[in-house]
Amino acid sequence: MTEVLVVGGGPAGMAAALAARRHGARVVLLEAGDDIGGQYWRHLPGGRADPGERLWHHGWDRFLAMRDELLGDDGCEVVTGAHVWSVERRDGAPPLVHVFVGEPDGQGREPRTLDPAALVLATGAYERTLPFPGWDLPGVFTAGAAQALAKGERVAVGRRVLVAGAGPFLLPVVAGLLRIGAEVAGVIEAAGPAQLAGGWAPRPWQLIAARRKAGELAGYARQLAAHRIPYRTGAAVVAAHGTDRVEAVTVARLTRDWTPVPGTGRRIEADAVCVSHGFVPRTELALAAGCAVGVDGAVTVDERQRTSVPGVLTAGELTGIGGVDLALAEGEIAGSVASGGVPAPGAVRERAVFRKFAARLAAAHGIRPGWRAWVDDDTVVCRCEDVTAGALRRAAELTGSRGLRSLKLTTRAGLGLCQGRTCGRTVESMLTGSNEPGLLDPGRTAHRPIAIPVRLGELAASTRTSNREDVP
Amino acid sequence: MTGIHIEVDGERIAGLAGQSIAGLLLADGRVAWRRxxxxxxxxxxxxIGACFDCLVTVNGLRDVRACQRRAVDGDKVDLQEDDRD
Structure with missing residues (x-):
């Protein structure tokens, strides 16, 4: 009997754990939050349950059924508050996984080390927000922050909110804001009509199988119309204004490559702006395990979700941004394969359908290089260490360096507490642009051997206990 | 829904059980609490815990992500400034 460790309790991790159980493996599922469901099914905590919770979600009944099955199963240990801080490679076996169990950023948490026969990483993604002048003013949020606070706490990030960036994810964010009573000043999509058509229009028959997605999007479009919310394509927030917090933004028209068109700037008043230009796979654990990663920053997998490291599989947004249906299918496949089984044909089919959908998403809304023109020299790029675009550009020119590591050390960009999660990709593309023929070590900003900040006291305590456990 | 109180730089603030410290501060009308x-x-x-912008000191422990930590009745939250150069 194979024993499977799943890291991440979102849709992909839940599906993987359930599939592994169906194939007879004992399973441990690690989740950093205090309930499973991930960002997609983020919800009010148990003590504050909302009878109308279902209205906030797609597939809520499916989530409840999956959660009930996992929590009611003696063969599956669901560990919440599980903060994986290190993945230790070994020869001839999947890596050891080191965890602190307890409060986020707490102390005196319980150290555990898990020794799995197969490891499924389903750590998801976080947002990529391109910098613009004033983007570090309080009141500028990622779109996901607005959604997390609305879905998880029923808190609105502002009274009059502008939603901007790229991709269909902006639309459910609008829905969440409206549901908690915020006014939405508009939705600004960077992709113009040509880019959108290039992604969505060709080979429409391929989309038939993914038509429930189209239904969801049509619902959001009706909502925008009912609330008379302006939806503008081929435009971007190119500056946020205010002293201690955002008071207004400038929105400008973009060319096809996302360069702002001079003279098209228009000021819009808002007390909050939510900006998302896409997502970055959360790869630190996969990289620490030694998994190969593609140029898009996603973990490379075969059709059975196996990575380049034997015994390590990945599923969901970590393997490429594709949404919940793809995450569920990949999780099902990964869990089956990790436990020595054969994946269900239905999951294999869904994976193929929604991988095509993901490719269209990338074509229709993918970041184009002109955005660098709206980043002036005073724009903060690294929010942790307050490193400006000007400082980065000067360091690259003065040192003539193409080594990302040395540029990080010179400027401190990416050396702060977030370990380059927020600025890493931006720093890489800004330096690539000014510094042909490209960086010596692309992707370097995603390497984080210690996955989360750990207090020294806990580290010392964890080395005193040798409590390596087989899974379970 | 259970009401709770936390102390923020000595000031008593009301919130709801289950709110994160960040959610509680935002609901109280604050948008910034670190320098x-x-x-x-x-x-x-x-x-969602990725950017580390929202760090606060909770009951004397520095560098706690306010968006990840649920507020507990009686928590003492202090606002943080990073070390200056």
């Missing part, structure tokens, strides 16, 4: 090393104000940015 970076050059003195720039920071509050919530990513809301």
């Amino acid at each position: 970076t090393r050059t003195g720039r104000p920071r509050g919530v940015f990513c809301g």
